[in-house]
Amino acid sequence: MNLARLDPRVKLLILAGLSTAALVSRSYTTLLALLAISLIILLAGSIAPITIWMKLRGLFSLIVALFVLQCLFNRSGEPLLAFTKFTLITQAGFKTAAAISLRLLVILLAALIVTTGEARDYLLSLTTMKVPYEVAFMVLTALRFLPMMREEAQDVLCAAQLRGLQIKKAGLKRQVGAYSKIIIPIVAGAVRRAEDFSIAMEARGFRAHPQRTTMRKLRMRASDWLYLAVFCAIISSIEAIAAIAAFT
């Protein structure tokens, strides 16, 4: 089913379900099954594979780095890859590294499912799930501020470099000094903007009335319920099978 048409609450529940399942699962088969499910949800929801790749590309190096570090620093178990007498990778190390990477991947894919919706829909769904409007609004505003701050940081960094500041070729100590210098205007700018923002919000009547009404109402359709039911059934059966397998 197309993810853009799915009720935002269902998407939030799927995110919660998939990431919880990924965190509690111990075996690879379970993790691989969860990975397959998230991929199927995305692909069946008409998200092109190339889009998934583009969005995850930046974080992929992080996963690989985590995998390598886990492999190298977990020293328990039989040697898997040895260099004469020196054990490079152990079986247990490889296993935990693979499990951690898989978990992270599942969580990232689940997060991608949520990015198919609009911010205001999630705001609406959080309030229908009894999260106070102020809190929901705050969380989403914080998320919206982040890319703005990043853009601003980039501009400041460029301005400093154009005035001669060496960042790329400098030593670590100078780099830290340079970056700490640049944090000042970014934080100052963010604080000032937050102040202006709150005044603008109050001027437009934010929290003027305790009871908020909304123009649009979210309504779970039959297809949304069905989707959620199928998802819950699949996840719980996977977890049940994993529990039985672990027991026997």
Next chain:
Amino acid sequence: MIEVNNVAFTYPHTKKQIFSNYSIVFERNEITAVTGNNGAGKTTLSKLLVGILRPDAGSIVIDGADIGRMDLCAIGKKVGYVFQNPDRQLFNDTVYNEVAFGLYIMKLPNDEIEQKASHYLSLFGLTQYRDAFPGKLSHGEKQRLALAAVLALGADYLVLDEPTTGLDIRRQRELGNLLENLRSGHGCGIILITHSNEFSSCYASKRVVIAQ
């Protein structure tokens, strides 16, 4: 001479194409005014000129050197750039340090830094704010500070993105005269993005309109 050769540029996130096969030349010893509607791509062009944005195709060549292979520090030695938003380029604790920042990095002798920075502060009427925090200045004062900090470095080319916004009439005239002096005295090439017909017809010898 800054040559823009067959440049194409699209913002990656929004897939919004701003230039496809755009070419233009900016000469030294000349003030070129760049105008165009809001959103036409003036700021985008100026950021391409100084390497903050990199073209998808084509090249930008400054005095025979392709800036595609240069980092921002190297480009900054040839071109001074003043952002449209002065907040995004002031990052020092005092007004004086803001102007002296680039001079310190150039490793000039201390007395020369002192003399140069003071000169530019007085040129832009900022001497009384010498020890103030730049974030606390008014918009027009920030704009003047940003200009002072970049002009003090004495680059051969200047790219100024709407430098007159927020300046009062007197400061605008002073800025115009200063730019004219830089051109006639040092042969600077100045690229001036502006919406003000009056300012550009007064000080610029050439005018470029960016169409959407």
